[in-house]
Amino acid sequence: MCASSSDEHNSDTEKTRRYHHGDLRQALIRSAEALIAEKGIAGFTLRECARRAGVSPSAPSHHFGHVAGLLSAIAALGFSDIATAMEHAQDQAQGNALDELQAIGEAYITVAMMNPPRFRITFGQMPLDWNNPELLHEAQRAFGILERQVRTIRGDSGAGDPVLDTQAASVAAWSIVHGFSTLLLDGRLNRFSVDVDPEKSVKNLAQKMLKMLINGIEN
Amino acid sequence: MCASSSDEHNSDTEKTRRYHHGDLRQALIRSAEALIAEKGIAGFTLRECARRAGVSPSAPSHHFGHVAGLLSAIAALGFSDIATAMEHAQDQAQGNALDELQAIGEAYITVAMMNPPRFRITFGQMPLDWNNPELLHEAQRAFGILERQVRTIRGDSGAGDPVLDTQAASVAAWSIVHGFSTLLLDGRLNRFSVDVDPEKSVKNLAQKMLKMLINGIEN
DNA sequence: TCTTGGATCTTGACACTATAAAGATATCTG
DNA sequence: CAGATATCTTTATAGTGTCAAGATCCAAGA
Numbered sequence: 215m216c217a218s219s220s221d222e223h224n225s226d227t228e229k230t231r232r233y234h235h236g237d238l239r240q241a242l243i244r245s246a247e248a249l250i251a252e253k254g255i256a257g258f259t260l261r262e263c264a265r266r267a268g269v270s271p272s273a274p275s276h277h278f279g280h281v282a283g284l285l286s287a288i289a290a291l292g293f294s295d296i297a298t299a300m301e302h303a304q305d306q307a308q309g310n311a312l313d314e315l316q317a318i319g320e321a322y323i324t325v326a327m328m329n330p331p332r333f334r335i336t337f338g339q340m341p342l343d344w345n346n347p348e349l350l351h352e353a354q355r356a357f358g359i360l361e362r363q364v365r366t367i368r369g370d371s372g373a374g375d376p377v378l379d380t381q382a383a384s385v386a387a388w389s390i391v392h393g394f395s396t397l398l399l400d401g402r403l404n405r406f407s408v409d410v411d412p413e414k415s416v417k418n419l420a421q422k423m424l425k426m427l428i429n430g431i432e433n
Numbered sequence: 434m435c436a437s438s439s440d441e442h443n444s445d446t447e448k449t450r451r452y453h454h455g456d457l458r459q460a461l462i463r464s465a466e467a468l469i470a471e472k473g474i475a476g477f478t479l480r481e482c483a484r485r486a487g488v489s490p491s492a493p494s495h496h497f498g499h500v501a502g503l504l505s506a507i508a509a510l511g512f513s514d515i516a517t518a519m520e521h522a523q524d525q526a527q528g529n530a531l532d533e534l535q536a537i538g539e540a541y542i543t544v545a546m547m548n549p550p551r552f553r554i555t556f557g558q559m560p561l562d563w564n565n566p567e568l569l570h571e572a573q574r575a576f577g578i579l580e581r582q583v584r585t586i587r588g589d590s591g592a593g594d595p596v597l598d599t600q601a602a603s604v605a606a607w608s609i610v611h612g613f614s615t616l617l618l619d620g621r622l623n624r625f626s627v628d629v630d631p632e633k634s635v636k637n638l639a640q641k642m643l644k645m646l647i648n649g650i651e652n
Numbered sequence: 653t654c655t656t657g658g659a660t661c662t663t664g665a666c667a668c669t670a671t672a673a674a675g676a677t678a679t680c681t682g
Numbered sequence: 683c684a685g686a687t688a689t690c691t692t693t694a695t696a697g698t699g700t701c702a703a704g705a706t707c708c709a710a711g712a
Contacts, residue, residue: 234660234707255558261698270662275700277660338558339474339619382641385622386609389642393612394604400558403604422601423608430649452677453689480669489691494671496689 239277241267243288250331255338260284285335286346292329292336293352299325300359311367312428318363319391319424320417326395327416333399337392360388367432383431390427394420458496460486462507469550474557479503501560505568511548511555512571518544519578530586531647537582538610538643539636545614546635552618556611579607586651602650609646613639 235241245266250258260281261271278284303317326333344350364384397403398416454460464485469477479500480490497503522536545552563569583603616622617635 232661232707238660254560256560259698260700271698272663272700273661281699334558337615337619337621339553340558341473341475379641382638383645385613385616385638386642386645389612389616390605390609390646391612392616393608393610396556396615397604397608397611400556402556419601419604422598423605426602426605426649427609427646428649430645430647452691453679457689478669479671490669491671491692492690500670 235267235269235273238267238269238273239287241269242274242277242284243291246284246288246335247329247331250334255334255340258340282341282343283346285340286343286349288332289336289342290346290349290352292332293349293356295325295329295332296322296336297352297356297359300356304359304363311363312432315363315367315387315428315431316421316424318360319387320420322360322391323395323398323420324417326399327413330399333395337396357388360384364431386427386431390423391420394423454486454488454492457486457488457492458506461493461496461503462510465503465507465554466548466550469553474553474559477559501562502565504554504559505562505565507551508555508561509565509568509571511551512568512575514544514548514551515541515555516571516575516578519575523578523582530582531651534582534586534606534647534650535640535643537579538606539639541579541610542614542617542639543636545618546632549618552614556615576607579603583650605646605650609642610639613642 242263245263246258249262249266260274263284264271264274267273274284278287299321300318303321304314307313307317342349361380361384364387365380368380368383461482464482465477468481468485479493482503483490483493486492493503497506518540519537522540523533526532526536561568580603583606584599587599587602
């Protein structure tokens with residue numbers, strides 16, 4: 215994932231700044247996430263990303279076209295992160311289908327917490343290019359895992375009340391983990407009565423929430 | 434310099450363009466929401482708002498200070514909408530505490546659907562000024578209603594499993610309705626297997642989701 | 653080895669944007 | 683009727699995304 219000679223193209227040092235960066239695409243993605251981590255979404259700027267990568271303002275256009283191109287590439291990584299983390303969690307909790315869904319949901323939240331800038335880009339309101347095939351593919355992959363798991367459960371439990379159908383259950387699962395992640399990352403939770411300071415208590419809270427929903431789904 | 438009195442063709446109505454707008458504050462709020470409804474969050478611009486209100490680019494600063502001021506005023510309206518709609522729903526469904534929570538949750542989603550631009554501002558990533566006392570107050574009011582309702586329920590049902598405590602339940606309720614609203618408004622649901630085209634089916638889906646969660650909470 | 657085509661980056665320019673300072677105008681108060 | 687004050691305009695500054703044209707490097711083919 216890194217270049218062959220890693221100390222060659224650092225921006226802030228006065229190392230011979232080459233005309234060709236060598237790995238600009240990756241560098242810009244890193245710059246963008248670091249920038250958002252520092253100054254928030256509002257502080258994101260394509261020019262500043264280029265500046266941090268040690269490159270001219272219009273260099274990014276040759277790799278991503280426009281801003282949405284860079285953001286879409288990052289969003290694709292975001293969906294990929296979620297999908298692979300879900301798959302991993304699913305494998306770990308193998309056996310009980312309900313436990314697998316619980317693990318999948320927790321994985322979603324964990325990924326959001328691990329890289330907030332990436333999650334904000336993936337699910338924020340900044341423009342994305344949904345014609346990007348990679349983005350589209352990874353997004354469908356992520357949601358597919360969750361939906362398949364819910365379908366498995368509802369197939370198992372024999373579906374009592376027809377009102378509680380599979381679609382509603384999968385959307386409910388997605389909504390609860392997504393809503394929690396969003397509220398948490400935007401600092402909406404600790405602004406009010408909820409104090410979720412230590413990281414442990416966040417995961418604990420997420421566990422409880424999911425238990426409630428899954429408890430409601432299986433019945 | 435512009436014509437002071439007689440000739441006017443700038444505004445859509447018969448209003449003569451005066452030096453003093455008369456109700457610029459409200460006009461800017463309306464312009465902002467209309468603009469976002471048309472061109473999305475990315476198309477929002479303070480200058481364009483001023484343009485639509487028929488005033489100079491820096492006129493808004495005298496009413497809101499900076500961009501975050503205008504957005505915060507709108508966000509305060511957003512929280513107020515949610516709070517009052519929740520209170521209304523609570524009154525309508527009076528009697529069963531569980532039905533009340535269900536109604537409160539549905540109200541949240543309905544408000545989001547009724548005025549998407551306002552909801553996007555209220556819960557989006559654009560900068561807000563949380564020193565704005567009105568914004569803070571309305572936000573606390575909204576969450577307070579939901580939390581009090583959950584507390585009522587858990588007091589009623591006698592709280593069996595201590596794992597499923599009140600805090601987790603209220604956050605779960607907030608998360609599921611907020612997550613659903615966000616995913617819906619950002620077009621993330623109908624992009625995949627879920628097709629929520631007719632408005633009726635959206636409310637139906639929301640009902641089912643909430644039923645599942647509440648079912649899980651009361652047990 | 654030398655040349656040449658294509659990918660990569662820079663320069664320069666344009667039309668935007670937010671915001672601040674200072675001047676112009678209307679409304680309100682005494 | 684006069685000041686004072688709130689409201690809006692003008693003007694200016696610094697920053698932004700994107701485009702077109704030029705500069706530079708790399709990697710084949712002769």
